[in-house]
Amino acid sequence: MKLDFTSPKNCVWEITQCCNMRCLHCGSYATGKRQNELTTEEALDLCDQLGEIGLTYITISGGEPLLRPDWNLIVERLLLNKVNVSIITNGYFIKENLHKLIPLRPYMSYVAVSIDGLRDTHDYIRQTPGAFDRGLDGLELLRKLKFATGVITTVSRWNLHELEKLEIELMRRKVLHWQVQTVFPGGRMREHMKQLPYPEDIIPLAQFIIRENKKFKEKKIPIHTFPADSLGYCSSICHNLMPGWQGCQAGLQAIGIESDGNIKGCLSLSPEIKTEKDPFAEGSIREKRLKEIWENKKGFLYNRKFDKRKVKGFCRTCEHLERCRCGCSQAAYFATGNRFENPYCLYRLEKEGHNINEPYNVEVIKEKLKDSIEDAMERKREFFGKKGNNINTSHVSRAK
Secondary structure, rough: OOOOOOOOOOEEEEOOOOOOOOOOOOOOOOOOOOOOOOOOOHHHHHHHHHHHHHOEEEEEEOHHHHHHHHHHHHHHHHHHHEEEEEEOOOOOOOHHHHHHHHHHHHOOOOOEEEEEOOOOHHHHHHOOOHHHHHHHHHHHHHOOOOOOOOEEEOOOOOOOOHHHHHHHHHHHHOOOOEEEEEEOOOOOHOOHHOOOOOOHHHHHHHHHHHHHHHHHHHHOOOOEEEOOEEEEEEOOOOOOOOOOOOOOOOOOOEEEOOOOOEOOOOOOOOOOOOOOOOOOOEEEOOOHHHHHHHHHOOOOOOHHHHHHHHOOHHHHHOOHHHHHHOOHHHHHHHHHOOOOOOOOHHHHHHHHHOOOOOOOOOHHHHHHHHHHHHHHHHHHHHHHHOOOOOOOOOOHHHHH
């Protein structure tokens, strides 16, 4: 299969690592600023470079992107370069940023708020009491102002059993778009491996998404539920889940930008241990033009020159290898330590004898996840019982 990487269509740009939360599953350990983040001048020049290479869509993320004071200038410059812009935020500072958001409403594609479970679960995962209500209240403000909005939920053993109740709450809040994705064991999540889904845990998750999306198509519910790339890929049910999967697009159709200007195929790809050299970093815009990095014939080789001879395990014998290329790169890498085998695959589970048509059943899931749920409940009690564990407002002035 011929791979196309003439120009990237999608980009995720982490404009800052600064964050008011300390999410337990954060893949980038976001707290304060990354050392030597791009200046406003550098960021605006990068916006122009993204326009020059013909980028179509970009998602602005963090950290918490609304904590970067010039975030709106970056969005404005991208829009001037005819790039479609979306933002992913924890929602905590939406009210403080309305004066910046409102002028952009007619031009922005989407604002998504991350909500990772019911109130206590979300606040615990985010290590921020009040985060659930602040996030959804902010989303409601935007909805009333006619912004296109949605919710992104990262699924782990902390919250897999809460999806039905969470969906009811989201519908009550009039959320219309809901992206559901699996957590990956990077960043802080490495400290909470008990809560990492097993490969077979993705079966009820996939069935939940398929079931709810069917209801949406039949106009029985107003919310559209859909998966991210970490769930698939070529099983007998995937035509209802993620049809047309053509393999990981990192370095082909997709590009990631870190807040210090490092370029990757995907921001989720990072070394398991922090080293001086990140094997997934293709270069820095402080040293080369973005076009030069993108067009480097020796860049993004894990996808552009995917070597089937390196493929291992089940994936090596899979009939779909040519187009699937071991699925999501970050899921494969963090599960196995390499890019060339992926246990988080519905087709693999199907071939290994698992019933991938097993429905999402809360009571069955609770029984399977009993140890993980009990561990989480104990940790929640400890967290919410701590003295002085109040809402973190130390970043409010920076967000205005």
